[in-house]
Amino acid sequence: MPNDRDRTDDSIRFILNDSEVTLSNVAPTATLLDYLRLERRLTGTKEGCAEGDCGACTVLVGRLAGDKLVYESVNACIRFVGSLNATHVVTVEHLAARDGTLHPVQQAMVDFHGSQCGFCTPGFVMSLYGLWLSNDDPSRADIEKALQGNLCRCTGYEPIVKAAEAAANARPSANFDPITAARDETIARLKALRPERTITIRHGEHCLIVPADTAGLATALAAHEGATVVAGSTDVGLWVTKQMRPINPVIFINGIAELQNITESEAGLTIGAGVSYSTAFAALSSAYPAFGRLIDRIGGEQVRNMGTIGGNIANGSPIGDSPPPLIVLGATVTLRSTEGVRTLPLEDFFIAYGKQDRKVGEFVESIFAPRLPTDELFAAYKLSKRRDEDISALLGAFRISLDGDRVKGARIAFGGMAGTPKRAASVEAALIGKPWTEETVRAAQAAFEADYQPLSDWRATSTYRLLAAKNLLLRFFLESAGETAQLRRFEGVV
Numbered sequence: 165m166p167n168d169r170d171r172t173d174d175s176i177r178f179i180l181n182d183s184e185v186t187l188s189n190v191a192p193t194a195t196l197l198d199y200l201r202l203e204r205r206l207t208g209t210k211e212g213c214a215e216g217d218c219g220a221c222t223v224l225v226g227r228l229a230g231d232k233l234v235y236e237s238v239n240a241c242i243r244f245v246g247s248l249n250a251t252h253v254v255t256v257e258h259l260a261a262r263d264g265t266l267h268p269v270q271q272a273m274v275d276f277h278g279s280q281c282g283f284c285t286p287g288f289v290m291s292l293y294g295l296w297l298s299n300d301d302p303s304r305a306d307i308e309k310a311l312q313g314n315l316c317r318c319t320g321y322e323p324i325v326k327a328a329e330a331a332a333n334a335r336p337s338a339n340f341d342p343i344t345a346a347r348d349e350t351i352a353r354l355k356a357l358r359p360e361r362t363i364t365i366r367h368g369e370h371c372l373i374v375p376a377d378t379a380g381l382a383t384a385l386a387a388h389e390g391a392t393v394v395a396g397s398t399d400v401g402l403w404v405t406k407q408m409r410p411i412n413p414v415i416f417i418n419g420i421a422e423l424q425n426i427t428e429s430e431a432g433l434t435i436g437a438g439v440s441y442s443t444a445f446a447a448l449s450s451a452y453p454a455f456g457r458l459i460d461r462i463g464g465e466q467v468r469n470m471g472t473i474g475g476n477i478a479n480g481s482p483i484g485d486s487p488p489p490l491i492v493l494g495a496t497v498t499l500r501s502t503e504g505v506r507t508l509p510l511e512d513f514f515i516a517y518g519k520q521d522r523k524v525g526e527f528v529e530s531i532f533a534p535r536l537p538t539d540e541l542f543a544a545y546k547l548s549k550r551r552d553e554d555i556s557a558l559l560g561a562f563r564i565s566l567d568g569d570r571v572k573g574a575r576i577a578f579g580g581m582a583g584t585p586k587r588a589a590s591v592e593a594a595l596i597g598k599p600w601t602e603e604t605v606r607a608a609q610a611a612f613e614a615d616y617q618p619l620s621d622w623r624a625t626s627t628y629r630l631l632a633a634k635n636l637l638l639r640f641f642l643e644s645a646g647e648t649a650q651l652r653r654f655e656g657v658v
């Protein structure tokens with residue numbers, strides 16, 4: 165990949181550690197990991213799984229959010245080079261001082277014996293560094309959350325957690341840390357790199373497009389029917405690294421500021437399609453606490469920093485975690501193209517397995533979730549084989565409104581129970597108008613069999629899925645009725 169120092173609209177420009185990179189010949193499927201290791205010989209960043217699961221490839225990517233500079237841990241193995249325009253990529257080689265003095269997070273890993281074979285260590289160091297930058301007093305839960313996306317086969321996690329605790333207090337001086345020392349300069353450099361026009365790079369038969377705004381995105385989609393839109397690439401990355409699927413042309417949308425907004429009003433939350441799980445966390449947790457807790461169960465920190473709610477909807481997966489709670493909240497999705505804008509209820513967007521109501525040339529612009537009245541009950545439960553970094557076997561979302569002790573309204577939706585995220589219409593009908601009691605709930609459980617005929621696959625059998633869905637309704641009732649003592653027996657499976 166030859167470097168070209170001239171600024172044009174046919175190159176990707178970003179900062180790598182402390183030097184600026186301009187790439188005008190880059191394949192749409194080139195990953196950041198391959199670029200670092202093969203082109204730049206920055207081999208501190210490792211390849212473990214190449215699918216976003218192990219964290220060995222963790223680097224930090226800094227980006228401007230408004231005028232603020234935010235650094236986030238990401239998986240370089242599934243991050244495409246084409247998505248890096250106007251960012252600051254920081255690898256493990258950047259941490260130690262020029263005289264070789266280790267950064268506090270590196271030194272703490274040495275002091276607390278946080279490494280044995282060492283293969284996972286650079287990835288852990290970068291996740292710890294991301295935490296060190298954003299939180300100088302992390303709780304044990306904060307540390308565990310920051311490390312959710314890093315796997316270690318030999319050391320065990322306790323020494324690494326201790327290293328994180330020790331590093332939090334080790335801040336010799338502002339200028340010691342390379343990111344902190346250069347913060348103002350980096351902001352100015354990134355502002356200068358923001359694209360004003362669509363970037364288009366042709367690489368042989370392949371074409372990579374980076375629109376500067378949503379108008380440019382609509383134009384690009386109209387001109388390139390069948391182009392692959394890439395937001396966080398936490399799904400599309402695996403099409404390339406695991407399925408070797410050709411994707412061409414590719415349109416990268418993660419840099420479009422208009423898609424990054426969350427707007428709060430009395431009516432509800434409007435979430436831009438490019439908002440990541442990490443960015444959405446605060447607003448969603450505050451409006452719907454159960455939704456916030458669910459986000460903590462999506463992927464690991466790196467996946468939440470990259471993956472978007474827009475991508476979780478547009479991928480059409482029947483086991484995406486955000487559609488069921490959004491459907492019970494009554495969310496709508498807004499689609500845009502050069503022809504205009506249309507908005508439809510999210511539940512109508514999912515037509516059949518792999519088929520959505522998205523016309524050629526349309527992209528998902530935003531999702532609107534109405535506020536939940538304070539007297540309504542709402543919960544979402546995810547069942548997966550592992551607590552962290554695992555896709556749901558099934559996920560149930562429940563919302564009930566009461567009139568006295570009777571059920572006035574019921575909205576229940578599940579992922580993993582059908583070819584699409586789907587409402588449980590018969591269960592809802594079996595609850596509405598009845599007293600909100602265990603007897604009603606137990607009677608309504610049978611109606612799940614009318615709503616769903618789930619598949620058996622390696623995540624769960626059909627029998628397990630139906631039984632678990634019935635039990636989740638009971639759990640929701642018991643929780644809402646405050647029967648915490650009875651709930652304990654359910655905790656092991658959720």
Ligand SMILES: Cc1cc2nc3c(=O)[nH]c(=O)nc-3n(C[C@H](O)[C@H](O)[C@H](O)COP(=O)(O)OP(=O)(O)OC[C@H]3O[C@@H](n4cnc5c(N)ncnc54)[C@H](O)[C@@H]3O)c2cc1C
Binds near residue numbers: 437461477
């Ligand atoms: C290790 C790992 C763990 C994961 N864990 C979970 C999990 O726990 N729960 C879960 O639900 N998912 C999980 N996922 C899947 C993935 O993270 C989510 O589906 C995520 O929300 C996808 O968003 P993205 O921005 O990365 O989408 P991308 O990969 O960029 O795109 C996904 C699809 O959506 C399309 N698309 C994206 N944005 C738009 C748009 N604005 N308009 C039109 N089309 C668009 C793309 O063309 C593509 O078809 C995991 C993935 C990994 C790698």
Ligand code: FES
Binds near residue numbers: 211214215220221239
């Ligand atoms: S190599 Fe495992 S997450 Fe990237």
Ligand code: FES
Binds near residue numbers: 281282283
């Ligand atoms: S030290 Fe060997 S995998 Fe973590």
